[in-house]
Amino acid sequence: MNLPAKIFQPSTSDLLASLCKAGGDPLRLHILRALANDSFGVLELAQIFATGQSGISHHLKVLAQAGLVATRREGNAIFYRRALAQTDVFGGTLHAALLEEVDALQLPADVQSRIGAVHAQRAAASSDFFARMADSFQAQQDLIAGLPQYRDSLLTLLDSLSFPATASALEIGPGDGSFLPELASRFAQVTAVDNSLAMLEIARQHCVNQGLANIRLELADALQGSDINADCVVLNTVLHHFAAPAEAIKSVAERVRPGGSLLITELCSHNQSWAREACGDLWLGFEQDDLARWAELAGLTPEDSLYLRLRNGFQIQVRHFRQPAATTINPSHRNQRQ
16 A cells, blocks of 8 residues: 655745755855854854855855854844754754764864954954053943942852862952952952953952952963963853853863852843943853853853843843863763864
8 A cells, every 4th residue: 555655845845955955065064163152243254264255145044044043133243153953843853963963074274263363353352442441441341230230149149159168269350350359258269360461450459459368360361371270260241251252161161170160140142232332342241041051062060040130221140050070071072173
């Protein structure tokens, strides 16, 4: 007995066709690889792949039609990122399988070099801002999310972790040093690292005024130029200044001792583009799921989180991620090559 062939609706067959089409071009596969843990604008991708803007736009359109990339507006700019596969919907299994194979690709050396150049351009813009605006930065930052607006919530979470009296802390990007007294009263030794001399001097003066004797300040790139580790590492509204946030979390996770904690306070995604000019923000906040995904890829375990709506309409997330007590390999790290 012959059974009738399964009839696909045009929408479902078109979806499979679009996924196959999207994966049928080497450049599109390389774009997906570059977007694995990063977001880029059209002009940045054109620079990375040494291809005209119109050509990159065409490839992004094909990827978007297949549901493989998503967009996010950052002020007047649109950034592209990889869309997460949903394996419980039609086409999701193929989507996930394609990304898994893409993640096993190694980008050509010249492409990796140009990605580094784009990150360097972003970092230079951030460094230039802090060199020019160090004295007025905190006043501008307070317009968005000043520490007094969420201090109590952050300290409640910190105190619930019950660190021993001998524990150490590391704050990356301490700003004007406002949070350092809280760390100094809770940890035996505190290190504050910043790559901006101007900002570090402001933090140093704050420590002197407060009479803090157990704090060491270091001028260094916390992601590359420092080998300090600690039981508790703090990123307090600083991640949005990093050129590559996912890579930043991966590097910072290496500073957390086994069994220790990474505390991140960060703005939730917003559309207030004036923050770029006023505060030097490279990113307009982050989605909650992105922080969790990046932390998990770095081998950390998501723990308690708090979400606060501030009076000015911004939302801030207070996140806790735990470093496993024993060294383990996150399955998502396997077969991933840069």
